[in-house]
Amino acid sequence: MEEKKKTDSVETAGIPSSSAAAAAEENPLLSELVVRAVGVKKLYELGGETVHALRGVDLSVKRGEYVSIMGPSGSGKSTLFNMIGGLDKPDEGQVFIDEVDIAALDTFELAWLRCHKIGYIFQTFNLIPVASALENVMMPMLFAGMTQADAQDKAAEILKRVGLGQRLLNKPSQLSGGQQQRVACARALANDPAIILADEPTGNLDLKTGEEIIHMLEELKSEFFVTVISATHDHKMLAASDRVVYLTDGSITDIKRREDLDITFGTIGGQTH
Ligand SMILES: Nc1ncnc2c1ncn2[C@@H]1O[C@H](COP(=O)(O)OP(=O)(O)OP(=O)(O)O)[C@@H](O)[C@H]1O
Numbered sequence: 001m002e003e004k005k006k007t008d009s010v011e012t013a014g015i016p017s018s019s020a021a022a023a024a025e026e027n028p029l030l031s032e033l034v035v036r037a038v039g040v041k042k043l044y045e046l047g048g049e050t051v052h053a054l055r056g057v058d059l060s061v062k063r064g065e066y067v068s069i070m071g072p073s074g075s076g077k078s079t080l081f082n083m084i085g086g087l088d089k090p091d092e093g094q095v096f097i098d099e100v101d102i103a104a105l106d107t108f109e110l111a112w113l114r115c116h117k118i119g120y121i122f123q124t125f126n127l128i129p130v131a132s133a134l135e136n137v138m139m140p141m142l143f144a145g146m147t148q149a150d151a152q153d154k155a156a157e158i159l160k161r162v163g164l165g166q167r168l169l170n171k172p173s174q175l176s177g178g179q180q181q182r183v184a185c186a187r188a189l190a191n192d193p194a195i196i197l198a199d200e201p202t203g204n205l206d207l208k209t210g211e212e213i214i215h216m217l218e219e220l221k222s223e224f225f226v227t228v229i230s231a232t233h234d235h236k237m238l239a240a241s242d243r244v245v246y247l248t249d250g251s252i253t254d255i256k257r258r259e260d261l262d263i264t265f266g267t268i269g270g271q272t273h
């Protein structure tokens, strides 16, 4: 099963993958890495001032890992997400997805990658307000060329999986915050992505609902064998993480493995957060 996934990822990258296949053949360990950021720097010019949002970030994420990016507001979490997700380009450095340098992709290839390889979840859910839960989840499938009937069946199936089988026809305004984020999770899974990028997925939710979403992401990670990279301020996220990457002022200052964290669910170091 594991072996099959590895082969699939290189063969079905769908983007010019001969270099990826060659690289993976040369160094089998590379096929394990779904994301590799190398020396990523990003500057913003704001009112004559230069903001160093990322100061040279190196980060490798393995297939099937759950990585949380922790850091205070302004530390560069969303900027790093935008780079990894191909939503923005680094000023320096490279981002590889399945060992394909995304800077080498043309507009069409990048759009393909964003549609098929990555599922995005945002703090504010970003659902289409006039569309039902079902239609919101079908949307990426239709963009990817699936027929209406197939998209409808698949979207209903994923929504059932996230516990919203009874809410298919509800619009976002008719759903609670937690339910809306479940729809967003279902939408992120629409095209069987290799990676889910979640930027503060629990930021707008209360404690209990936030925990439910984290549990769900953890389960989906195992069930669909996706890699989850999630930015957060929220210490609840840590218990679900295989690794926690600490970002401070645009640089990675620490990386901890789950076994090195003194946590139980919802607490760290014995203190509730
Ligand atoms: N489009 C932009 N133009 C100018 N500066 C920006 C832009 N986007 C981000 N920045 C700056 O880059 C730095 C990193 O911002 P970023 O949004 O990545 O932080 P963050 O860790 O996600 O913060 P938060 O936890 O508040 O979401 C901040 O100083 C921010 O002001």
Ligand SMILES: [Mg+2]
Binding pocket: 077, 078, 079, 199
């Ligand atoms: Mg942010």
